[in-house]
Amino acid sequence: MDDSARRLLQRLIRRIPAQMLKPTLDKWDRLTAAHRQSMDFTESKWALTEKLLAICEENEMTVKHITELEMIHVIENPDHSMWYALQLVDPEDDAHSVELTQFKEQFKSHLRELIRHVSIKIKKHTDEAVWIRIAWGDSFSRPNHLKPTYVVHHLQTPYVFVTSLTSKLKPLLSQALVLSTRYQAIKDASLSGRKLTAIRDLLMRQYQQVFPTKYPSSLVENNQNASNILINKEQAELAASRHQKACEAFGDGMLPQLQSAVYKLETKFRDHTNKTMTEREEAFRCVVKFASTNLLESLRHCASSGISSTPGTSLLSSIPLKGRNYFVITDNGPGPSSQTRQPPN
Amino acid sequence: MERPQNSVVRTPPNSTAVQRRSKSKSYRQSYRSCLGAASRLGLTPGLTARRLNSSRRALKSHIITEKVNPDHLALLVKREWRLSYITPLHQFRHTQLKRYSRQLSAFIAAEKQQGVAVEVEGSQSGFRVSFSVVQGLAATDDDAETVLIQIFSRPVFAKQDEPQKSVWSGWLTCINGNPEYLQSLPKGFTSLPLFGGSGAEVLTSLVKSWFQQTFDCCFGPLEINHTSLQWLAALWTNCHTESNLQHLKMIWTLPVVPPLQITYTINPQDAWELWMSVRKDRLEKTEDEEEAGSIDIEEVMRFVQGLKSHFYRHFRLDLSAGNLNQVSTALGSAKFSGKIKISNSRYMITTLTLLTECALLKMPV
Numbered sequence: 001m002d003d004s005a006r007r008l009l010q011r012l013i014r015r016i017p018a019q020m021l022k023p024t025l026d027k028w029d030r031l032t033a034a035h036r037q038s039m040d041f042t043e044s045k046w047a048l049t050e051k052l053l054a055i056c057e058e059n060e061m062t063v064k065h066i067t068e069l070e071m072i073h074v075i076e077n078p079d080h081s082m083w084y085a086l087q088l089v090d091p092e093d094d095a096h097s098v099e100l101t102q103f104k105e106q107f108k109s110h111l112r113e114l115i116r117h118v119s120i121k122i123k124k125h126t127d128e129a130v131w132i133r134i135a136w137g138d139s140f141s142r143p144n145h146l147k148p149t150y151v152v153h154h155l156q157t158p159y160v161f162v163t164s165l166t167s168k169l170k171p172l173l174s175q176a177l178v179l180s181t182r183y184q185a186i187k188d189a190s191l192s193g194r195k196l197t198a199i200r201d202l203l204m205r206q207y208q209q210v211f212p213t214k215y216p217s218s219l220v221e222n223n224q225n226a227s228n229i230l231i232n233k234e235q236a237e238l239a240a241s242r243h244q245k246a247c248e249a250f251g252d253g254m255l256p257q258l259q260s261a262v263y264k265l266e267t268k269f270r271d272h273t274n275k276t277m278t279e280r281e282e283a284f285r286c287v288v289k290f291a292s293t294n295l296l297e298s299l300r301h302c303a304s305s306g307i308s309s310t311p312g313t314s315l316l317s318s319i320p321l322k323g324r325n326y327f328v329i330t331d332n333g334p335g336p337s338s339q340t341r342q343p344p345n
Numbered sequence: 346m347e348r349p350q351n352s353v354v355r356t357p358p359n360s361t362a363v364q365r366r367s368k369s370k371s372y373r374q375s376y377r378s379c380l381g382a383a384s385r386l387g388l389t390p391g392l393t394a395r396r397l398n399s400s401r402r403a404l405k406s407h408i409i410t411e412k413v414n415p416d417h418l419a420l421l422v423k424r425e426w427r428l429s430y431i432t433p434l435h436q437f438r439h440t441q442l443k444r445y446s447r448q449l450s451a452f453i454a455a456e457k458q459q460g461v462a463v464e465v466e467g468s469q470s471g472f473r474v475s476f477s478v479v480q481g482l483a484a485t486d487d488d489a490e491t492v493l494i495q496i497f498s499r500p501v502f503a504k505q506d507e508p509q510k511s512v513w514s515g516w517l518t519c520i521n522g523n524p525e526y527l528q529s530l531p532k533g534f535t536s537l538p539l540f541g542g543s544g545a546e547v548l549t550s551l552v553k554s555w556f557q558q559t560f561d562c563c564f565g566p567l568e569i570n571h572t573s574l575q576w577l578a579a580l581w582t583n584c585h586t587e588s589n590l591q592h593l594k595m596i597w598t599l600p601v602v603p604p605l606q607i608t609y610t611i612n613p614q615d616a617w618e619l620w621m622s623v624r625k626d627r628l629e630k631t632e633d634e635e636e637a638g639s640i641d642i643e644e645v646m647r648f649v650q651g652l653k654s655h656f657y658r659h660f661r662l663d664l665s666a667g668n669l670n671q672v673s674t675a676l677g678s679a680k681f682s683g684k685i686k687i688s689n690s691r692y693m694i695t696t697l698t699l700l701t702e703c704a705l706l707k708m709p710v
Contacts, residue, residue: 263659269619271654273647276622284619284655285612290605298605307599307666314661329659 005063006053008145012070013049015080021048024076028069031055063145067121071133074150075125078196081163085191085199085323088158088177090184096156098182100124103155106180107132114172119143129154136169149173152196158183159203161196190326193258201256202296203323208254210247239304246303249311250320255296261325263288263315268331283331296320412481417493418690420514421479426541427549428567428683430704431517433534434560439490442476445559450474452555453496453548461547471499473509484520484694487527489535491518496548513544515552521698523705538704539697540564541685565707567683571669572642573703577679578672579645580695585617588689591675595652599667607667609656613674616652623647 016024022041025031031039035055039048056065104122111118117137124130132151135143151173152161160177174186193199201207269277269284277284292298296319303311311317319325453472479491493516497509517537519527527536542549553564569577582593590613599605623644653664671680677687677696685700687693 265659267659269615269651269655270658271651274619274622274651276625277619277651280618282615284615286615286655287610288656288660289608289610291608292605293603295605298599298601298603301601302599302605302662305601307601308660308662310661315659316661 002063004145005056005061005066008063008066008070009053009056010049011146012066012073013045013052016073018045020073020076024069024073027072030059030061030065030068067119067133067135067145067148070148071121071123071131074133075123075131078150078152078163079194082192082194083161083163083196083199084165085189085203086160086162086174086177086186087189088160088181088183088186091158092182092184095182098155098180100130100155103130103153103180107176110179111172111176114175117141117143119145128156134173151177152200153177153181154200154204157204159189159200160186161200190324192325193260195257195259198256198258199325202258202320205323207256207320208252210244210252212248242306243304246300246311249303249317250296250300255294255300257293258295258319258325259293260289260291261295261316261319262290262327264326264328266328266330290316295325413479413690414481417477417479418693420493420495421516421693422687422690424514424543425678425684425686426516426543428569428685428700428704429540429542429553429564430538430567430707431540431556432563432708433530433536433538434556434562436533437535437537437560439478439492442478442492446474446476448559449476449494449552449555453551456551456554461551472512473497473499479516479518482518482520482694482697484698485522485524487524488519488522489537491516491520492537494552496544496552511544513542513548513552515540515542515544515549518697518701520694520701522701526705538708539567539701540704563709565709567700567704567707569679569681569683569685569700569703571681573699574669574672574679574681575645575649576642576699577677577696578674579620579640579648580699581672581674581676581692582613582616582620582648583640584676584692585613585620588676588691589613590616594671594673595669596671597664597667598670599662605667607662607664609652609664611652619651620648623651 013021018041025036025039039051039055041048043051107122108120111120111134115136116139119135119137121133122130123133130153132153134149134151135145136147136149137143147164149165149169150163153159162173165173178184178186189203191199191203265286265288266283268282269280271278290299299308299311299316299319302308308314308316315327315329318327450472453474473496475495475497477493477495479493482491483489494514495511496513498512499509518539518541519537520539522536522538530536540553542552556562557564578593578595581590584590592613593611593616595609595611597607597609599607624640627641627644657663669681671678673679673686676689676692677685679685685696687696
């Protein structure tokens with residue numbers, strides 16, 4: 001077992017939390033029953049690392065095997081780095097019929113054409129997602145397994161999620177993806193976050209959406225403060241309608257755990273009490289960042305508690321609507337990666 | 346004067362208790378009576394309309410690098426201080442600073458012996474305390490001179506020339522304090538109402554205990570309320586032409602579940618133009634330079650309201666529903682929890698004047 005494999009294994013064991021170690025190793029399935037019994041999982045991490053290194057040496061395991069283990073761990077725990085969403089655009093005629101083996105072959109061969117030394121591992125997860133692990137080298141050096149890029153693509157959808165990708169290597173990956181999925185181009189979806197499940201659910205609308213109804217009695221407001229019946233009756237209707245509008249804008253039940261949203265505003269300042277600024281030609285530049293442990297829930301609560309009015313017309317409802325969390329707002333027509341919106345006065 | 350036997354020092358709830366101490370007949374007026382406010386009985390004044398009553402504030406950028414020792418200035422800027430207010434100190438002498446240094450040093454050593462955990466680093470280090478006067482910061486004749494305290498760690502096996510590491514620093518100051526109040530203090534009392542500390546929390550509480558024991562004063566936490574934060578935002582924006590703000594950043598928290606934090610960062614040039622547009626009417630009407638140099642609270646309010654309404658237009662969220670937690674620019678940053686950082690020595694006097702006023706208002710006596 002060479003040096004790089006040893007280092008990779010050491011780093012990996014350090015990353016995996018103690019309680020996850022046994023299940024992950026079991027899933028890996030490369031240790032014999034005897035080996036597994038010989039490992040005492042109550043020992044310290046350091047002792048376990050040494051033991052595991054010894055076992056892998058004995059069995060002459062290579063980097064290939066270790067990367068398998070890493071991939072298993074990352075698929076179970078994807079929330080440790082920042083994920084960025086990309087979207088494939090302009091499908092060719094046969095884009096929708098691309099299936100797994102075809103995609104795998106095409107992706108590997110295209111990427112290998114673009115860059116000589118690269119190590120690719122593709123695995124299909126149970127929930128229709130294809131996971132790709134890429135270790136990049138270049139014309140002179142072997143692939144660097146310590147800084148791999150992970151890509152998740154759901155076949156039959158135009159969505160791709162990427163983590164740990166440098167801007168230098170992005171065009172190569174984009175090219176390979178476009179060719180192997182039979183689309184014409186790929187663009188940045190302006191959505192990023194730490195929790196892969198959250199941004200995936202948001203983008204693919206996999207949360208409980210609420211559609212406007214004329215008779216909103218289906219959503220019941222859970223307000224049990226029965227202090228005064230008349231006041232409650234009056235307020236209950238208002239509260240219910242606010243709650244309904246809030247859910248229409250942001251969804252019902254458990255919402256994807258998005259953590260932040262950034263708006264870059266470049267609109268004109270318009271305030272009837274301030275004539276000077278309203279007459280000003282240039283835009284009033286500012287950046288607003290919303291942050292919370294669960295952003296969409298905070299926003300929904302703002303709407304249902306009345307702190308924000310008319311949530312449907314605000315820019316905030318664009319987050320679930322468009323599945324993005326980075327916006328550039330200008331007064332004028334659409335720019336390349338900008339979202340246009342003329343705020344009502 | 347007799348010290349109470351127990352170590353608990355309580356601030357007298359009304360001014361008659363203070364009378365006991367002083368020899369002179371006239372007793373010290375409570376700060377609020379100087380403002381013409383009625384309440385002497387109330388422990389907390391409920392006079393929110395009178396908070397920060399000086400709505401006019403003369404604004405000057407002071408080049409204080411000439412007046413103040415640059416080493417002292419270097420210690421004060423670019424560091425975040427936790428603020429407290431202090432009630433007036435009894436028998437504090439600026440001439441006795443060496444004695445105070447030794448006393449505080451001994452006090453810390455004694456507390457350490459008793460088991461208070463003062464280990465900052467290393468197990469054997471002692472502490473050397475240094476009190477010094479920062480000449481040049483006091484703005485008026487009534488202001489007492491600012492006192493700077495530094496605690497250095499003194500490792501047991503230190504070499505002769507090894508530079509000592511400062512593990513804690515703090516200061517007491519009074520800048521542009523209300524003259525009526527300062528003059529009404531009975532003899533023997535010095536008012537340095539604003540205290541800032543930076544370093545290990547244990548050392549801060551030891552320093553405070555020592556002050557409380559030695560000078561019969563009382564410390565209390567000083568928050569920077571949203572009005573003061575808005576003042577700072579306006580004051581700093583006003584200085585954009587002289588020193589680049591780089592950005593005006595304001596952080597609000599909305600009380601929803603889970604709490605939502607909103608960081609609103611405004612381009613400095615645009616913020617400055619908005620501020621100027623708010624001031625325009627005022628500046629056009631007056632010829633007097635003195636008038637033009639001072640800022641009204643209404644202008645500050647209109648400035649912040651303008652920013653809030655721009656926000657509302659886009660997001661349909663009224664920021665007034667939230668709490669303003671932090672204001673920061675390249676000139677400094679201020680947090681609601683009572684932390685201040687002054688990054689540019691030019692605006693130190695203005696900022697400290699505002700904070701001195703906050704401290705004087707927050708004091709219960």
